[in-house]
Amino acid sequence: MGRRSDHTRDELQALLLSEGHRLLAEGGLARFSGREVAKRAGYSVGTIYNVFGSLDHLLVALNSHTFTLWANALERELSRGPADRIAALVEAYFAFARDHTHLWSAIYEHRVAPDLLGPADHAARAALTTIVDAEVRAALPADTGTDIGRLTRSLIAVVHGHCSFALGGTFALLEEHDPAGSALARVRESLAMQGYDATLPVG
Incomplete structure (x- = not known):
């Protein structure tokens, strides 16, 4: 039985995101079902389409939330003031993927057209890169002539490749x-x- 009158649209969106994220964490994208998300929330599957427009849009929102959690995990690790901040970033990257494997994998398994990503989604996905970019800039000499943005993206790709091979x-x-x-x-x-110079303190 649906509970359409129990929640406002914003509350319903939050509820579906919460239940969807929980389901995604349990079984990954391969076992994800919009019908099961709606069932857990106490609504019909049509509610997902009414609120998000499509199942793809729901998954985009779920993956954006994972990016936010991931960025927060990196920031928490850096806030501890590690002596080697580059090592802390790499270790935190691996730790999040290892501790939330289904959520982490769903980010890369769910392929959608770029126009499905709204401003909030782009912001959530850029947050992690921004954190790494700042640490790379702090680690390098101020007069470096390299393109820091390109270097950052390449370094993330290196770490991601190692992490993917490890988990797979x-x-x-x-x-x-x-x-x-x-x-x-x-x-x-x-x-x-x-x-x-890894022997020098950063910051």
Whole structure:
């Protein structure tokens, strides 16, 4: 039985996002069902379309929320004041993916047209890159001539590739026993080429 009169539209949106995120965390995108989300919220599946427009739009919103949680996790780790902030970033990246594997994987498994992403979605997805960009800028000499934005995106790709191989089991087959350490080494090598000195404090 639907409960259409129980919630305002904003409350209903929040409820569907909460139940959807919980379901996505439990079984990943492969086991995700709009009908199950609606059922858990106490509504019919048509409510998702009334509120979000489509199931894809709901998934975009769910993945944007995951990006927000991920960025918050990185900021919390950095707020501890680690001596090696670059290492802290890499380790926090791996930790979030490891602790929230289904949510992390859904970000990359759900492929949609760019026009499905609204301003809030773009902002949520850019937050993580902004955090990394700031740390890379702080780690490099002020007079570096490199394009920091491009370097940041490349470094994220390096860490993501290592993380993906680790969680997917590929590194185990390759007998790589420290994917995070390997990713950090590659990041440090790239930064060192731009003048980064790991022995100096950052900030």
